Amino acid sequence: MVTRTALTGIAGLTSLALAGQGGAIAPLEWGAGPLTVSALPRVVYTAHRGGAREVPENSMTGLMTAYxxxxxxxxxxxxRILRDGTMVVMHDATLNRTTYLGGPVDALDRRDWQGVRLRPRDALPGSWRSERPPTLAEVLDRFGGRVVLMVEAKDPRSLRAIATMLRERGLTRSVLVNSNHPAVALRTHRLGLLSQLWRSAYQMRTDRPARWRPFVDVLDVDHKARDRDLVRAVRSGIPRVWAHTVVTPAQRDRVLALGCDGIITDAPGRLARARVRAWSRRQGQGQDQGQGQGPGQRGAMP
Known part of the structure:
Protein backbone atom coordinates (compact mmCIF):
# COMPACT_ATOMS: atom_id res chain seq x y z
CA MET A 1 0.00 0.00 0.00
CA VAL A 2 1.36 3.42 -0.88
CA THR A 3 0.53 7.04 -1.47
CA ARG A 4 2.14 8.10 -4.74
CA THR A 5 2.11 11.40 -6.58
CA ALA A 6 3.10 12.55 -10.05
CA LEU A 7 3.53 9.10 -11.53
CA THR A 8 3.98 8.96 -15.24
CA GLY A 9 2.08 6.49 -17.36
CA ILE A 10 3.52 3.23 -18.49
CA ALA A 11 6.18 4.07 -21.06
CA GLY A 12 7.22 1.37 -23.43
CA LEU A 13 5.66 -1.46 -21.41
CA THR A 14 2.47 -3.15 -22.44
CA SER A 15 -0.30 -3.89 -20.00
CA LEU A 16 -1.01 -7.54 -20.46
CA ALA A 17 -3.99 -9.79 -20.14
CA LEU A 18 -2.62 -12.91 -18.55
CA ALA A 19 -4.01 -16.40 -18.94
CA GLY A 20 -2.76 -19.27 -16.84
CA GLN A 21 -2.65 -22.76 -18.23
CA GLY A 22 -1.04 -25.54 -16.28
CA GLY A 23 0.52 -23.01 -13.91
CA ALA A 24 2.34 -21.11 -16.69
CA ILE A 25 1.76 -17.44 -17.40
CA ALA A 26 0.85 -16.80 -21.04
CA PRO A 27 0.62 -13.14 -22.10
CA LEU A 28 -1.97 -13.18 -24.86
CA GLU A 29 -0.56 -10.19 -26.73
CA TRP A 30 2.70 -12.00 -27.45
CA GLY A 31 0.99 -15.24 -28.35
CA ALA A 32 4.06 -17.47 -28.15
CA GLY A 33 4.74 -16.87 -24.47
CA PRO A 34 6.19 -14.43 -21.94
CA LEU A 35 8.56 -11.57 -22.60
CA THR A 36 12.11 -12.95 -22.63
CA VAL A 37 15.64 -11.63 -22.18
CA SER A 38 16.27 -12.02 -25.92
CA ALA A 39 13.61 -9.34 -26.57
CA LEU A 40 15.42 -6.65 -24.56
CA PRO A 41 16.65 -3.52 -26.37
CA ARG A 42 20.30 -2.90 -27.23
CA VAL A 43 20.83 -0.73 -24.14
CA VAL A 44 19.04 -2.03 -21.04
CA TYR A 45 18.11 -0.21 -17.83
CA THR A 46 17.59 -2.27 -14.66
CA ALA A 47 15.87 -0.94 -11.53
CA HIS A 48 18.19 -2.18 -8.77
CA ARG A 49 16.06 -3.51 -5.90
CA GLY A 50 13.23 -1.73 -7.69
CA GLY A 51 15.16 1.56 -7.72
CA ALA A 52 16.26 1.87 -4.09
CA ARG A 53 16.82 5.65 -4.17
CA GLU A 54 13.30 6.23 -5.45
CA VAL A 55 11.14 3.49 -3.89
CA PRO A 56 11.30 1.19 -0.83
CA GLU A 57 13.78 -1.49 -1.84
CA ASN A 58 12.61 -5.02 -2.54
CA SER A 59 8.98 -4.14 -1.85
CA MET A 60 5.99 -5.11 -3.96
CA THR A 61 4.92 -1.46 -4.11
CA GLY A 62 8.41 -0.39 -5.15
CA LEU A 63 8.59 -2.98 -7.92
CA MET A 64 5.11 -2.07 -9.15
CA THR A 65 6.01 1.63 -9.15
CA ALA A 66 9.17 0.98 -11.17
CA TYR A 67 7.15 -1.12 -13.61
CA ARG A 80 16.56 -15.34 0.81
CA ILE A 81 15.25 -18.68 2.00
CA LEU A 82 13.30 -19.15 5.23
CA ARG A 83 13.80 -22.11 7.55
CA ASP A 84 10.83 -23.92 5.99
CA GLY A 85 12.11 -23.41 2.44
CA THR A 86 9.91 -20.45 1.55
CA MET A 87 11.66 -18.07 -0.85
CA VAL A 88 11.27 -14.40 0.15
CA VAL A 89 12.43 -11.07 -1.26
CA MET A 90 15.09 -9.57 1.02
CA HIS A 91 18.65 -8.36 0.48
CA ASP A 92 20.24 -8.68 3.92
CA ALA A 93 20.73 -11.82 5.96
CA THR A 94 19.05 -10.02 8.87
CA LEU A 95 15.86 -7.99 9.23
CA ASN A 96 17.51 -5.10 11.07
CA ARG A 97 18.23 -2.58 8.30
CA THR A 98 15.02 -2.61 6.26
CA THR A 99 12.27 -3.75 8.66
CA TYR A 100 10.92 -2.91 12.10
CA LEU A 101 12.17 -6.26 13.43
CA GLY A 102 15.60 -7.77 13.97
CA GLY A 103 17.36 -11.09 13.74
CA PRO A 104 18.26 -13.51 10.95
CA VAL A 105 15.88 -13.98 8.06
CA ASP A 106 16.43 -17.74 7.95
CA ALA A 107 15.17 -18.10 11.52
CA LEU A 108 11.63 -17.35 10.31
CA ASP A 109 9.05 -19.53 8.59
CA ARG A 110 6.24 -18.53 6.25
CA ARG A 111 3.85 -17.83 9.11
CA ASP A 112 6.40 -15.59 10.85
CA TRP A 113 6.95 -13.74 7.57
CA GLN A 114 3.36 -12.52 7.61
CA GLY A 115 4.26 -10.32 10.59
CA VAL A 116 7.33 -8.66 9.03
CA ARG A 117 6.91 -5.04 7.93
CA LEU A 118 9.30 -2.99 5.83
CA ARG A 119 10.56 0.34 7.17
CA PRO A 120 10.75 2.85 4.27
CA ARG A 121 13.79 5.14 4.38
CA ASP A 122 13.06 8.71 5.41
CA ALA A 123 15.17 10.00 2.51
CA LEU A 124 12.90 8.48 -0.14
CA PRO A 125 10.90 10.97 -2.21
CA GLY A 126 7.14 10.80 -1.74
CA SER A 127 5.04 9.21 0.97
CA TRP A 128 5.27 5.45 1.56
CA ARG A 129 3.45 3.15 3.92
CA SER A 130 4.90 0.10 5.58
CA GLU A 131 4.08 -3.25 3.99
CA ARG A 132 5.02 -6.91 4.24
CA PRO A 133 7.97 -7.85 2.03
CA PRO A 134 6.78 -10.24 -0.69
CA THR A 135 7.62 -13.84 -1.28
CA LEU A 136 9.37 -14.74 -4.52
CA ALA A 137 6.26 -16.61 -5.67
CA GLU A 138 4.17 -13.45 -5.27
CA VAL A 139 6.62 -11.42 -7.38
CA LEU A 140 6.81 -14.07 -10.10
CA ASP A 141 3.03 -14.36 -10.24
CA ARG A 142 2.56 -10.60 -10.52
CA PHE A 143 5.35 -9.71 -12.94
CA GLY A 144 6.36 -12.96 -14.63
CA GLY A 145 6.21 -12.61 -18.40
CA ARG A 146 5.23 -8.94 -18.20
CA VAL A 147 8.79 -7.67 -17.63
CA VAL A 148 12.21 -9.29 -17.40
CA LEU A 149 13.26 -9.99 -13.80
CA MET A 150 16.72 -10.23 -12.27
CA VAL A 151 16.78 -12.45 -9.17
CA GLU A 152 19.90 -12.49 -7.02
CA ALA A 153 20.13 -15.80 -5.17
CA LYS A 154 21.68 -14.75 -1.87
CA ASP A 155 21.50 -18.37 -0.70
CA PRO A 156 23.11 -20.64 -3.35
CA ARG A 157 21.34 -23.64 -1.78
CA SER A 158 18.09 -22.14 -3.06
CA LEU A 159 18.98 -22.58 -6.75
CA ARG A 160 16.97 -25.76 -7.22
CA ALA A 161 13.92 -24.19 -5.59
CA ILE A 162 14.23 -21.15 -7.84
CA ALA A 163 14.62 -23.39 -10.90
CA THR A 164 11.47 -25.30 -10.00
CA MET A 165 9.47 -22.09 -9.55
CA LEU A 166 10.62 -20.70 -12.91
CA ARG A 167 9.92 -23.94 -14.77
CA GLU A 168 6.43 -24.23 -13.31
CA ARG A 169 5.64 -20.72 -14.55
CA GLY A 170 7.32 -20.98 -17.95
CA LEU A 171 9.81 -18.25 -17.05
CA THR A 172 13.22 -19.85 -17.55
CA ARG A 173 13.97 -17.45 -20.44
CA SER A 174 12.42 -14.43 -18.70
CA VAL A 175 14.34 -14.34 -15.41
CA LEU A 176 18.07 -13.85 -14.87
CA VAL A 177 19.51 -15.58 -11.81
CA ASN A 178 22.37 -13.53 -10.38
CA SER A 179 25.29 -14.41 -8.11
CA ASN A 180 28.81 -13.20 -7.28
CA HIS A 181 30.29 -16.68 -7.59
CA PRO A 182 31.34 -18.25 -10.94
CA ALA A 183 30.63 -21.73 -9.55
CA VAL A 184 27.05 -20.69 -8.75
CA ALA A 185 26.68 -19.18 -12.23
CA LEU A 186 27.80 -22.51 -13.69
CA ARG A 187 25.27 -24.41 -11.56
CA THR A 188 22.59 -21.97 -12.68
CA HIS A 189 23.43 -22.64 -16.32
CA ARG A 190 23.39 -26.40 -15.80
CA LEU A 191 19.91 -26.11 -14.28
CA GLY A 192 18.73 -24.62 -17.57
CA LEU A 193 18.39 -21.07 -16.28
CA LEU A 194 19.81 -17.77 -17.51
CA SER A 195 22.91 -16.97 -15.46
CA GLN A 196 24.13 -13.55 -14.43
CA LEU A 197 27.46 -13.04 -12.66
CA TRP A 198 28.29 -9.84 -10.80
CA ARG A 199 31.83 -8.80 -9.95
CA SER A 200 33.31 -6.02 -7.82
CA ALA A 201 35.93 -3.56 -9.02
CA TYR A 202 38.50 -5.36 -6.86
CA GLN A 203 37.62 -8.76 -8.31
CA MET A 204 37.74 -7.39 -11.85
CA ARG A 205 41.43 -6.52 -11.51
CA THR A 206 42.34 -10.21 -11.78
CA ASP A 207 39.23 -11.65 -13.48
CA ARG A 208 39.52 -13.29 -16.87
CA PRO A 209 35.85 -13.12 -17.91
CA ALA A 210 36.36 -14.85 -21.26
CA ARG A 211 36.62 -18.08 -19.25
CA TRP A 212 32.97 -17.68 -18.23
CA ARG A 213 31.64 -17.19 -21.75
CA PRO A 214 30.25 -20.76 -22.05
CA PHE A 215 27.90 -20.38 -19.07
CA VAL A 216 27.29 -16.68 -18.29
CA ASP A 217 24.50 -14.85 -20.11
CA VAL A 218 25.00 -11.45 -18.46
CA LEU A 219 28.21 -10.18 -16.87
CA ASP A 220 27.37 -7.59 -14.20
CA VAL A 221 30.40 -5.32 -13.65
CA ASP A 222 31.21 -2.62 -11.11
CA HIS A 223 31.13 0.85 -12.68
CA LYS A 224 34.01 1.85 -10.36
CA ALA A 225 36.37 -0.58 -12.11
CA ARG A 226 39.32 0.67 -14.12
CA ASP A 227 38.78 1.41 -17.80
CA ARG A 228 40.99 -1.51 -18.84
CA ASP A 229 39.01 -3.94 -16.69
CA LEU A 230 35.68 -2.77 -18.07
CA VAL A 231 36.94 -3.06 -21.64
CA ARG A 232 38.25 -6.57 -20.95
CA ALA A 233 34.78 -7.53 -19.71
CA VAL A 234 33.13 -6.01 -22.78
CA ARG A 235 35.49 -7.95 -25.06
CA SER A 236 35.02 -11.25 -23.22
CA GLY A 237 32.45 -12.61 -25.65
CA ILE A 238 29.75 -12.77 -22.97
CA PRO A 239 26.54 -11.67 -24.75
CA ARG A 240 25.60 -8.80 -22.41
CA VAL A 241 27.71 -6.66 -20.07
CA TRP A 242 25.82 -4.43 -17.63
CA ALA A 243 27.31 -2.03 -15.08
CA HIS A 244 26.24 -1.63 -11.45
CA THR A 245 25.27 0.26 -9.34
CA VAL A 246 25.02 3.48 -11.30
CA VAL A 247 23.34 6.55 -9.76
CA THR A 248 24.53 9.55 -11.81
CA PRO A 249 24.38 10.41 -15.52
CA ALA A 250 28.18 10.80 -15.62
CA GLN A 251 28.68 7.25 -14.30
CA ARG A 252 26.23 5.94 -16.89
CA ASP A 253 27.82 7.82 -19.76
CA ARG A 254 31.29 6.51 -18.93
CA VAL A 255 30.34 2.82 -18.88
CA LEU A 256 28.28 3.15 -22.06
CA ALA A 257 31.23 4.84 -23.79
CA LEU A 258 33.47 1.94 -22.74
CA GLY A 259 31.09 -0.51 -24.38
CA CYS A 260 28.69 -1.72 -21.68
CA ASP A 261 25.17 -2.27 -22.98
CA GLY A 262 23.24 -2.13 -19.73
CA ILE A 263 22.84 0.05 -16.66
CA ILE A 264 21.84 -1.27 -13.23
CA THR A 265 20.70 1.71 -11.20
CA ASP A 266 19.12 2.75 -7.92
CA ALA A 267 17.71 5.81 -9.70
CA PRO A 268 16.09 4.78 -13.00
CA GLY A 269 13.80 7.80 -12.98
CA ARG A 270 16.68 10.22 -12.61
CA LEU A 271 18.67 8.63 -15.41
CA ALA A 272 15.63 8.54 -17.69
CA ARG A 273 15.39 12.32 -17.41
CA ALA A 274 19.08 12.92 -18.21
CA ARG A 275 20.33 12.79 -21.77
CA VAL A 276 23.23 10.50 -22.59
CA ARG A 277 26.32 12.54 -23.35
CA ALA A 278 29.54 11.55 -25.07
CA TRP A 279 32.14 10.79 -22.43
CA SER A 280 35.72 12.00 -22.52
CA ARG A 281 38.42 10.47 -20.32
CA ARG A 282 40.09 13.88 -20.05
CA GLN A 283 37.03 16.02 -19.42
CA GLY A 284 34.40 13.55 -18.25
CA GLN A 285 31.79 15.20 -20.43
CA GLY A 286 30.93 16.00 -24.01
CA GLN A 287 28.09 16.65 -26.41
CA ASP A 288 24.56 15.24 -26.32
CA GLN A 289 24.10 11.88 -28.02
CA GLY A 290 20.38 11.37 -27.41
CA GLN A 291 18.58 9.60 -24.58
CA GLY A 292 18.84 5.89 -23.89
CA GLN A 293 21.60 4.97 -26.35
CA GLY A 294 25.29 4.50 -25.64
CA PRO A 295 27.64 6.83 -27.55
CA GLY A 296 30.04 4.04 -28.51
CA GLN A 297 29.83 0.54 -29.90
CA ARG A 298 30.60 -2.66 -28.00
CA GLY A 299 34.32 -3.32 -27.89
CA ALA A 300 35.39 0.22 -28.84
CA MET A 301 38.67 1.43 -27.36
CA PRO A 302 38.27 3.97 -24.51
Missing part, protein backbone atom coordinates in the same frame (compact mmCIF):
# COMPACT_ATOMS: atom_id res chain seq x y z
CA UNK A 68 4.43 1.52 -14.00
CA UNK A 69 6.91 4.34 -14.53
CA UNK A 70 8.44 2.42 -17.42
CA UNK A 71 11.96 3.79 -16.91
CA UNK A 72 13.55 0.32 -16.69
CA UNK A 73 13.17 -2.79 -18.81
CA UNK A 74 14.38 -5.13 -16.02
CA UNK A 75 13.35 -5.28 -12.35
CA UNK A 76 15.98 -6.50 -9.90
CA UNK A 77 15.28 -8.17 -6.56
CA UNK A 78 17.13 -10.23 -3.95
CA UNK A 79 16.02 -13.54 -2.48
Missing amino acids: ERGTAQVLDLDT
